[in-house]
Every structure is written in C-alpha cells, then in structure tokens.
Amino acid sequence: METLMGYVPDHPDALLTRERVAAALTDAGYPVATKTLATKATRGGGPPYRVFGSRALYRWGDALAWAENVAGPTRCSTSEGHRPAA
Numbered sequence: 851m852e853t854l855m856g857y858v859p860d861h862p863d864a865l866l867t868r869e870r871v872a873a874a875l876t877d878a879g880y881p882v883a884t885k886t887l888a889t890k891a892t893r894g895g896g897p898p899y900r901v902f903g904s905r906a907l908y909r910w911g912d913a914l915a916w917a918e919n920v921a922g923p924t925r926c927s928t929s930e931g932h933r934p935a936a
Contacts, residue, residue: 862911871897871908880917 857870858877866874868891872884890896891906897916899906 859910862909862914864910865900865907866910866913868899868906868908871910871913874910875913875917878914878917880914880921882917 858874859866868887869884872882872887875882887896887906887908891899897908897913899908899912901907
C-alpha cells in the first residue's frame, strides 16, 4: 500500500490529484480528508481545481491559499474570535 505522507510540494504550480492534495495539506498542518475535498468539489467552498480525464487536479498554491483562508487569521487569545450577534 502506497503512503501519501511526507510530500509537500516545493513549487506552487505543482498539480496534485485530490488524494495527494489532501495528504500534502495534512502534512502542511491543515488536516483535510480526500472525501471532504470531493464533497466541496460538488457543493462548492473548496479549492479551485481542473479536470484532466476523470481526475481532479489541484494547483498546490491554490489549495494552500484555500486552506490558509479557511483557517482564518492568527489570534493571540480566544477572546479575539468571532462573536455571534445577540
């Protein structure tokens, strides 16, 4: 069985399959499942991708930017978080 761990691309233009982008994002500190990316590809809200044959291909720079955006800004305390309207 092939392991996908340990591969974070050096170049932002690297094209990765959905499985590899999930593994690379997880290795980069943004844990995401392949199934989550597949769901977001059908429902929206995921990183941009292209289709080559029957495979989705993600540009590494786009996937990493998406993950950083989802994570939100850095904080110094929990009191800096979003507060729901009363």
